[in-house]
Amino acid sequence: MDAETRPSADPLFRNDVLAGLAAPVRAVPARWLYDRRGSELFEAITGLPEYYLTRVETTLLEDHCGAVARIVGPGAAVIEFGSGASIKTRILLRAAEPPLYVPIDISGEFLRDAATALANEFPGLAIRPVEADFMQPIALPPEVRDRRRLGFFPGSTIGNMVASTAVDLLRAMKNSLGVGAHLLIGVDRIKDVDVLTRAYDDAAGVTAAFNLNLLDRINRELDADIPVDAFRHRAVWNDPMSRIEMHLEAMRDIAFTVDGADFEMKAGETIHTENSHKYGPRDARLLLRASGWGLVKEWTDPKDRYALILAEA
Numbered sequence: 001m002d003a004e005t006r007p008s009a010d011p012l013f014r015n016d017v018l019a020g021l022a023a024p025v026r027a028v029p030a031r032w033l034y035d036r037r038g039s040e041l042f043e044a045i046t047g048l049p050e051y052y053l054t055r056v057e058t059t060l061l062e063d064h065c066g067a068v069a070r071i072v073g074p075g076a077a078v079i080e081f082g083s084g085a086s087i088k089t090r091i092l093l094r095a096a097e098p099p100l101y102v103p104i105d106i107s108g109e110f111l112r113d114a115a116t117a118l119a120n121e122f123p124g125l126a127i128r129p130v131e132a133d134f135m136q137p138i139a140l141p142p143e144v145r146d147r148r149r150l151g152f153f154p155g156s157t158i159g160n161m162v163a164s165t166a167v168d169l170l171r172a173m174k175n176s177l178g179v180g181a182h183l184l185i186g187v188d189r190i191k192d193v194d195v196l197t198r199a200y201d202d203a204a205g206v207t208a209a210f211n212l213n214l215l216d217r218i219n220r221e222l223d224a225d226i227p228v229d230a231f232r233h234r235a236v237w238n239d240p241m242s243r244i245e246m247h248l249e250a251m252r253d254i255a256f257t258v259d260g261a262d263f264e265m266k267a268g269e270t271i272h273t274e275n276s277h278k279y280g281p282r283d284a285r286l287l288l289r290a291s292g293w294g295l296v297k298e299w300t301d302p303k304d305r306y307a308l309i310l311a312e313a
């Protein structure tokens with residue numbers, strides 16, 4: 001693309017890509033997978049037969065949001081971290097009937113579309129979107145202050161983070177929500193490796209497209225000429241780290257430039273693009289406790305694939 005027609009690149013994106021490709025172990029932070037196209041592809045992933053996470057979590061929410069609402073009590077504000085488009089929010093909003101909903105998301109565009117749609121469906125609900133990266137300290141709107149607060153962090157998004165970052169985030173959530181607040185969080189469990197691997201390498205190739213879109217995005221937004229067709233999607237279980245890793249693997253020796261910087265990759269070398277940590281029954285509770293949260297209740301599906309945890313600050 002010509003420099004004149006290229007949308008002005010996010011300097012944070014450029015820095016992360018240039019530093020990540022130059023590092024001894026090539027890696028680009030997973031957050032850059034979620035441009036508009038990436039977010040659409042992720043929505044498609046959530047409907048795949050192999051991607052059990054969304055279905056199982058949705059059923060758990062349908063079954064237990066009523067209990068959550070009773071425990072939290074009436075009049076609570078619901079604060080969602082990384083809200084996206086989500087039907088999960090609707091399940092919680094229908095069960096808890098909160099007076100106030102605060103969706104937090106980095107994509108302002110997505111946030112406004114979602115807020116408009118929700119406002120039509122829930123006429124009595126006040127919606128105060130906050131456009132922010134929830135990894136940073138967040139100033140909640142003043143209306144939240146005199147209310148009970150229920151944080152909502154579904155989708156096993158916490159799994160994107162290594163343990164130390166997850167604890168930092170959970171502690172930051174506790175600080176912004178305040179003493180006495182509740183947090184409803186979804187976490188994916190350790191299970192059969194084939195089931196896990198298939199969830200991240202589906203037969204229809206949607207996850208592959210989602211991963212490869214990162215290279216298209218780099219070519220689109222930065223001045224880059226990465227040969228996307230020389231890469232393939234890989235999803236691998238890293239057992240010692242208890243996580244699925246997504247990589248983009250070079251299928252032949254290649255050379256390319258990004259923003260004037262030259263890069264080379266040998267056949268078989270990869271760019272690490274995402275981690276999805278999986279938790280044993282005690283692991284998620286340990287993370288919560290290490291961040292100052294106390295366990296209130298935990299629900300799992302009959303096959304123990306996924307857990308919904310309610311914690312209190």
Ligand code: AVJ
Pocket residue numbers: 045053155156157159160199200207274275276
């Ligand atoms: C949105 C981070 C929860 O790790 O399962 C799905 C992202 N990546 N398939 C996950 C994802 C590939 C997803 N999270």
